[in-house]
Amino acid sequence: MSVPAIKELEVLDSVPTGLLINGMWRPAASGKTFDVEDPATGKVLLSIADAGPEDGMAALDAAAAAQESWAKVPARERGEILRRAFEMVTARAEDFALLMTLEMGKPLAEARGEVTYGAEFLRWFSEEAVRAFGRYSVSPDGKSRLLVTKKPVGPCLLITPWNFPLAMATRKIAPAVAAGCTMVLKSANLTPLTSQLFAAVMVEAGLPAGVLNVIPTSTAGATTGPLIKDSRLRKLSFTGSTEVGRRLLADASENVLRTSMELGGNAPFVVFEDADVDAAVAGAMLAKLRNMGEACTAANRFIVHESVAEEFAKKFAATMAGMTTARGTEAGSKVGPLIDAKSRDKVHELVTDAVSEGAVLIMGGTPVDGPGYFYEPTLLLDVRDGARILSEEIFGPVAPIITFGTEDEAVRLANNTEYGLVAYVFTRDLNRGIRMGERLETGMLGLNAGVVSNAAAPFGGVKQSGLGREGGLEGIEEYLYTQYIGIADPNVS
Numbered sequence: 001m002s003v004p005a006i007k008e009l010e011v012l013d014s015v016p017t018g019l020l021i022n023g024m025w026r027p028a029a030s031g032k033t034f035d036v037e038d039p040a041t042g043k044v045l046l047s048i049a050d051a052g053p054e055d056g057m058a059a060l061d062a063a064a065a066a067q068e069s070w071a072k073v074p075a076r077e078r079g080e081i082l083r084r085a086f087e088m089v090t091a092r093a094e095d096f097a098l099l100m101t102l103e104m105g106k107p108l109a110e111a112r113g114e115v116t117y118g119a120e121f122l123r124w125f126s127e128e129a130v131r132a133f134g135r136y137s138v139s140p141d142g143k144s145r146l147l148v149t150k151k152p153v154g155p156c157l158l159i160t161p162w163n164f165p166l167a168m169a170t171r172k173i174a175p176a177v178a179a180g181c182t183m184v185l186k187s188a189n190l191t192p193l194t195s196q197l198f199a200a201v202m203v204e205a206g207l208p209a210g211v212l213n214v215i216p217t218s219t220a221g222a223t224t225g226p227l228i229k230d231s232r233l234r235k236l237s238f239t240g241s242t243e244v245g246r247r248l249l250a251d252a253s254e255n256v257l258r259t260s261m262e263l264g265g266n267a268p269f270v271v272f273e274d275a276d277v278d279a280a281v282a283g284a285m286l287a288k289l290r291n292m293g294e295a296c297t298a299a300n301r302f303i304v305h306e307s308v309a310e311e312f313a314k315k316f317a318a319t320m321a322g323m324t325t326a327r328g329t330e331a332g333s334k335v336g337p338l339i340d341a342k343s344r345d346k347v348h349e350l351v352t353d354a355v356s357e358g359a360v361l362i363m364g365g366t367p368v369d370g371p372g373y374f375y376e377p378t379l380l381l382d383v384r385d386g387a388r389i390l391s392e393e394i395f396g397p398v399a400p401i402i403t404f405g406t407e408d409e410a411v412r413l414a415n416n417t418e419y420g421l422v423a424y425v426f427t428r429d430l431n432r433g434i435r436m437g438e439r440l441e442t443g444m445l446g447l448n449a450g451v452v453s454n455a456a457a458p459f460g461g462v463k464q465s466g467l468g469r470e471g472g473l474e475g476i477e478e479y480l481y482t483q484y485i486g487i488a489d490p491n492v493s
């Protein structure tokens with residue numbers, strides 16, 4: 001049974017459609033709007049204001065003007081705003097979940113999970129706000145005193161992707177608020193509605209005007225480019241593809257901006273011969289099919305010991321076959337649509353290429369007929385070395401399996417990528433698990449676990465998966481700089 005459309009209309013009706021600049025919702029200076037579509041039906045959900053360069057600059061003006069007074073707001077007060085926002089998002093969890101399902105496509109149950117995950121960044125950083133300490137010490141020669149303080153970096157530009165519309169925004173906004181930074185948020189043009197509703201919650205929670213400015217736009221580069229060049233901007237925090245991140249890093253270098261870059265991934269999922277195969281299959285389902293595979297953390301290559309590959313593939317296929325592909329609002333939906341036609345075509349191209357190179361198609365392998373951008377859960381065995389699917393982000397419900405014989409070979413295969421965001425290892429041997437942690441080039445490792453995301457943990461990658469960490473104790477540091485004050489010996493007058 002689908003959720004009554006009336007509820008969908010009510011939620012859409014509660015979404016502000018303007019730009020949030022200096023505490024006011026307003027139309028774009030050009031008067032332009034752009035459409036946001038439901039990927040399950042291709043129908044327009046809502047049209048919202050389409051920011052241009054003039055609006056981008058107005059947003060930065062507001063953020064720059066608010067910075068000094070916002071930095072003076074006591075940390076406890078900033079934390080309490082975040083705590084109120086946490087309570088409000090939690091109270092409106094069903095609205096947020098439905099909105100995300102409508103604009104992004106994920107099944108409602110997963111959207112509810114994202115609300116919990118996304119809200120947790122608000123609670124976590126509400127608690128961290130008061131812990132951004134410095135230190136005081138006596139210099140080693142005893143002749144001076146060293147006072148080290150932490151200060152907000154200043155106005156930040158935050159750019160978010162479409163795949164986790166709430167969590168990717170709260171993972172940046174919450175630490176920036178906790179640190180005392182003002183912000184301009186450029187939400188993803190495919191899924192801006194959740195950010196619009198979330199920004200309304202932040203205003204209601206008491207965030208002063210100008211601290212958070214939101215500029216959805218269909219012209220990302222033209223609208224944010226001038227901000228990156230403006231010397232009032234102090235930080236760029238970007239989550240998205242490595243390709244765009246690389247270009248933004250180059251732009252940011254001109255202004256020597258602080259940057260956080262949460263980029264793409266190509267996660268290896270390694271199953272050793274001593275693994276609990278049922279647990280590995282359960283982990284694989286999470287690591288592969290969470291968010292329809294549209295996650296930077298999605299397992300992209302299943303590297304399975306040759307002695308358990310057949311058992312693993314059989315059980316994985318059987319579990320996958322039980323997944324219902326349907327609009328995310330349908331009861332029982334486990335796999336929603338992909339975000340758009342371009343993404344679905346890319347997924348199909350990778351599958352076709354792998355099969356033409358000799359991979360065995362165990363199940364799936366075709367786009368689903370009818371409206372929306374659905375793709376069948378797909379399993380490929382014996383994928384040949386060199387197939388594009390092993391080196392490119394799939395971002396879809398497709399699992400390619402390759403096999404290995406020795407631990408050294410597993411390490412070589414797992415590290416054979418320019419990315420290094422997350423890896424998954426399944427083994428009953430703890431020493432081997434620890435050893436893999438030491439040998440794999442990765443920012444995060446799931447040991448007998450198919451999901452690592454946690455607001456209390458430092459999320460981020462190495463190699464071309466990015467720079468910096470979000471969440472954990474590290475997350476707030478991205479929005480603080482260290483200032484040192486050297487004090488003359490107080491014993492000498």
Ligand SMILES: NC(=O)c1ccc[n+]([C@@H]2O[C@H](COP(=O)([O-])OP(=O)(O)OC[C@H]3O[C@@H](n4cnc5c(N)ncnc54)[C@H](O)[C@@H]3O)[C@@H](O)[C@H]2O)c1
Binds near residue numbers: 159162421466
């Ligand atoms: N490492 C992480 O934490 C993480 C999390 C989520 C997604 N991702 C990655 O994001 C990608 C999927 O998201 P996507 O398709 O939205 O990525 P994308 O790089 O296409 O877009 C990300 C954001 O950047 C904006 N953008 C695009 N071009 C821009 C430009 N020239 N100037 C300024 N902004 C620009 C987009 O509008 C969007 O808001 C995948 O590669 C995925 O792995 C990484």
Ligand SMILES: O=CCCC(=O)O
Binds near residue numbers: 167297453
């Ligand atoms: O898409 C990447 C983010 C996924 C997550 O935070 O769990």
